[in-house]
Amino acid sequence: xxxxxxxxxxxxxxxxxxxxxxxxxxxxxxxxxxxxxxxxxxxxxxxxxxxxxxxxxxxxxxxxxxxxxxxxxxxxxxxxxxxxxxxxxxxxxxxxxxxxxxxxxxxxxxxxxxxxxxxxxxxxxxxxxxxxxxxxxxxxxxxxxxxxxxxxxxxxxxxxxxxxxxxxxxxxxxxxxxxxxxxxxxxxxxxxxxxxxxxxxxxxxxxxxxxxxxxxxxxxxxxxxxxxxxxxxxxxxxxxxxxxxxxxxxxxxxxxxxxxxxxxxxxxxxxxxxxxxxxxxxxxxx
Amino acid sequence: xxxxxxxxxxxxxxxxxxxxxxxxxxxxxxxxxxxxxxxxxxxxxxxxxxxxxxxxxxxxxxxxxxxxxxxxxxxxxxxxxxxxxxxxxxxxxxxxxxxxxxxxxxxxxxxxxxxxxxxxxxxxxxxxxxxxxxxxxxxxxxxxxxxxxxxxxxxxxxxxxxxxxxxxxxxxxxxxxxxxxxxxxxxxxxxxxxxxxxxxxxxxxxxxxxxxxxxxxxxxxxxxxxxxxxxxxxxxxxxxxxxxxxxxxxxxxxxxxxxxxxxxxxxxxxxxxxxxxxxxxxxxxxxxxxxxxxxxxxxxxxxxxxxxxxxxxxxxxxxxxxxxxxxxxxxxxxxxxxxxxxxxxxxxxxxxxxxxxxxxxxxxxxxxxxxxxxxxxxxxxxxxxxxxxxxxxxxxxxxxxxxxxxxxxxxxxxxxxxxxxxxxxxxxxxxxxxxxxxxxxxx
Numbered sequence: 001x002x003x004x005x006x007x008x009x010x011x012x013x014x015x016x017x018x019x020x021x022x023x024x025x026x027x028x029x030x031x032x033x034x035x036x037x038x039x040x041x042x043x044x045x046x047x048x049x050x051x052x053x054x055x056x057x058x059x060x061x062x063x064x065x066x067x068x069x070x071x072x073x074x075x076x077x078x079x080x081x082x083x084x085x086x087x088x089x090x091x092x093x094x095x096x097x098x099x100x101x102x103x104x105x106x107x108x109x110x111x112x113x114x115x116x117x118x119x120x121x122x123x124x125x126x127x128x129x130x131x132x133x134x135x136x137x138x139x140x141x142x143x144x145x146x147x148x149x150x151x152x153x154x155x156x157x158x159x160x161x162x163x164x165x166x167x168x169x170x171x172x173x174x175x176x177x178x179x180x181x182x183x184x185x186x187x188x189x190x191x192x193x194x195x196x197x198x199x200x201x202x203x204x205x206x207x208x209x210x211x212x213x214x215x216x217x218x219x220x221x222x223x224x225x226x227x228x229x230x231x232x233x234x235x236x237x238x239x240x241x242x243x244x245x246x247x248x249x250x251x252x253x254x255x256x257x258x259x260x261x262x263x264x265x266x267x268x269x270x271x272x273x274x275x276x277x278x279x280x281x282x283x284x285x286x
Numbered sequence: 287x288x289x290x291x292x293x294x295x296x297x298x299x300x301x302x303x304x305x306x307x308x309x310x311x312x313x314x315x316x317x318x319x320x321x322x323x324x325x326x327x328x329x330x331x332x333x334x335x336x337x338x339x340x341x342x343x344x345x346x347x348x349x350x351x352x353x354x355x356x357x358x359x360x361x362x363x364x365x366x367x368x369x370x371x372x373x374x375x376x377x378x379x380x381x382x383x384x385x386x387x388x389x390x391x392x393x394x395x396x397x398x399x400x401x402x403x404x405x406x407x408x409x410x411x412x413x414x415x416x417x418x419x420x421x422x423x424x425x426x427x428x429x430x431x432x433x434x435x436x437x438x439x440x441x442x443x444x445x446x447x448x449x450x451x452x453x454x455x456x457x458x459x460x461x462x463x464x465x466x467x468x469x470x471x472x473x474x475x476x477x478x479x480x481x482x483x484x485x486x487x488x489x490x491x492x493x494x495x496x497x498x499x500x501x502x503x504x505x506x507x508x509x510x511x512x513x514x515x516x517x518x519x520x521x522x523x524x525x526x527x528x529x530x531x532x533x534x535x536x537x538x539x540x541x542x543x544x545x546x547x548x549x550x551x552x553x554x555x556x557x558x559x560x561x562x563x564x565x566x567x568x569x570x571x572x573x574x575x576x577x578x579x580x581x582x583x584x585x586x587x588x589x590x591x592x593x594x595x596x597x598x599x600x601x602x603x604x605x606x607x608x609x610x611x612x613x614x615x616x617x618x619x620x621x622x623x624x625x626x627x628x629x630x631x632x633x634x635x636x637x638x639x640x641x642x643x644x645x646x647x648x649x650x651x652x653x654x655x656x657x658x659x660x661x662x663x664x665x666x667x668x669x670x671x672x673x674x675x676x677x678x679x680x681x682x683x684x685x686x687x688x689x690x691x692x693x694x695x696x697x698x699x700x701x702x703x704x705x706x707x708x709x710x711x712x713x714x715x716x717x718x719x720x721x722x723x724x725x726x727x728x729x
Contacts, residue, residue, distance in 0.1 A: 042474035042475070052452055053452060054452050054453065055452070055453045055455065056427075056452065056453070056454045056455065056475065057455045057457070058454075058455065058456050058457040058467060058470070058471065059457065060457040060458065063466070063467075065470075066467065066470035066471075066474065068454075068474065094383055095383045096383075097371075097387075100434070103433070103434075103457065103458055103459050104433045104434025104435065104439055104459065105430075105434075105455050105456060105457045105458060105459075109434050110434075110455065112386075113384075113386050114403075114406075114443065115386040115401055115403075115406055115439075115440045115443065116386065116434050116439065116440075116443065117430075117443055117453065117455065118428075118430075118442070118443035118444075118446035118447050118451075118453040119443075119446070119447060119453065120443070125384065125386075126384045129383045129384060130383065130384070131383055131384070131385045131386070131387060132385075132386050132387070133386065133387040133388075133389075133398075133435075134386075134433075134434035134435050135389070135435055136433050136435045136459055137459060138459060138461065144389070144391065144396055147396055148389075150370065151364065151370040151371065151374065151398065152370070152371050152374070152387060152398065153369075153370070153371050
């Protein structure tokens, strides 16, 4: 985890540093406000001046100004491990196929394979022995997604939240059923997560288990819903803390090039351990 | 272009003579053909049906005994197979569980292309060669321009790592509505080398213009702009140079099925990238090789013995080949893809592609180069060429009469040219053939 001295090298954190040598919790709005003040810095003060990261990724959640996060190769691998462990918790088997209906720039896609992003040694799919295929993440490609399901027989699907409706409609129109052929579907949102009610309805419509993904790319946060307790299990790559405001802040241990310390995910309930499937995992309900 | 510019060799393969390259290709193709026969049911069956014995493969001429495959053949084998996935694997060498699969979409349907780690390694090296020819060097940030469903996305990571280029991943996908994000990436990271689908170039220029950023400001520092996805005419190349002030505008022609060619500084055809594929241009009726400069079907054979393998694959492109020595020193022949045969049309005594109309217009009236244009179906049905041009600005507006007269003389058919108020930017480059109603609704 970056020390407070290292954090002080980053202007964003230097200006947020409290008397306890910890930065004040922050969210996307604070990052955008900082970026607006210095449009010449694509990383909004979170990368030390003079550093050229091997990978820069544009945040989809912010547009004006455009903000980037950065990673070096070992961090990229650590992030892929988070995704690997999330999929593993839901269940995968080597030799199966995972299909994405999302933008190729989504970390969930990028982290799947070294074939999708430079400097990633082994992606989550490669680690689990899975074949990966990505369809373009636009509604007009819903029919092609059905063709992928039909031809490549994936066992797992990752679908962008805004594409669940066109995808469901395309499945119904073509008479292709996911029941008995898909192990699980996971829904990813650009920032935050789908509601439990939404995924329950989708699960009923598709006839398969549907899990939620909690995501915030600014903090490299990816967490999957637990099939047992239905809370989001945080990987050990993250450290969560409850804030007096009732919010939860996340610190990402592997993020050094572009530190993510005390990222405020909003109102949430944090529980330390307690789920029988992963007794020591920190869990978040939101 | 520089008359004496030589391409700096990427490695010893670029230093071979054309004859030595033919021998190299023969060895590589012999291995690929053998592998296809030994391991790939799709090819074993086709070889048997054609009576082709792979052990008799000795020279490049022996390739002609191998039956040509088309997308329809791949779709048929998938359609008729109990397991579609197994059918896709039937033309893939050593498919493994850790593959990525990309999509090759088109009017006839979607096929799947399998990329194993070995394929990515070999294709990545070969594609690094292609990008080296185009001017990519170490250090510059590489803006990742391909969506993950596309085969090019499987290659870009290898290219970036070969040259130690920092990767810049733009969020979203490759549609005009995401142009602002690419503009942001260019302004923030100032790449010296940029690869882009042709229509996107115009989208980002328009987006930047709306924000008060001129083309030369947007492309400041870019030394090479590589355009892909459509054949560019000489006029389009200079139009792009005018708009962006980029010194070198290069073209890469490629397909998901392992066709790859890049132009050198002479810009007189695209050099076949030898460690990706071998290319034939064939007469569509006789199946025999056409003479240099004559138009034919572009048929290629992949030399990469990994992942989906395409041997004598006709992707539906029309093109020409030039086997003469290039002053740049690269040994491989040059090809130029001119369009899709399915877009070919007859008017008067001419058999034309949209490229020909674009080329004719910019040749006859250079002031109109780069203008967005539509060829109407109604005109072709009436035996004439009826063009809709985006309303030219300034003095160019007076040139429509010239265009009409000169194109009519050139093609020997009646020509009508109408200015329309608005045409989408994606119609710049290669004009589509549309009904007037379709053109109006697209505007």
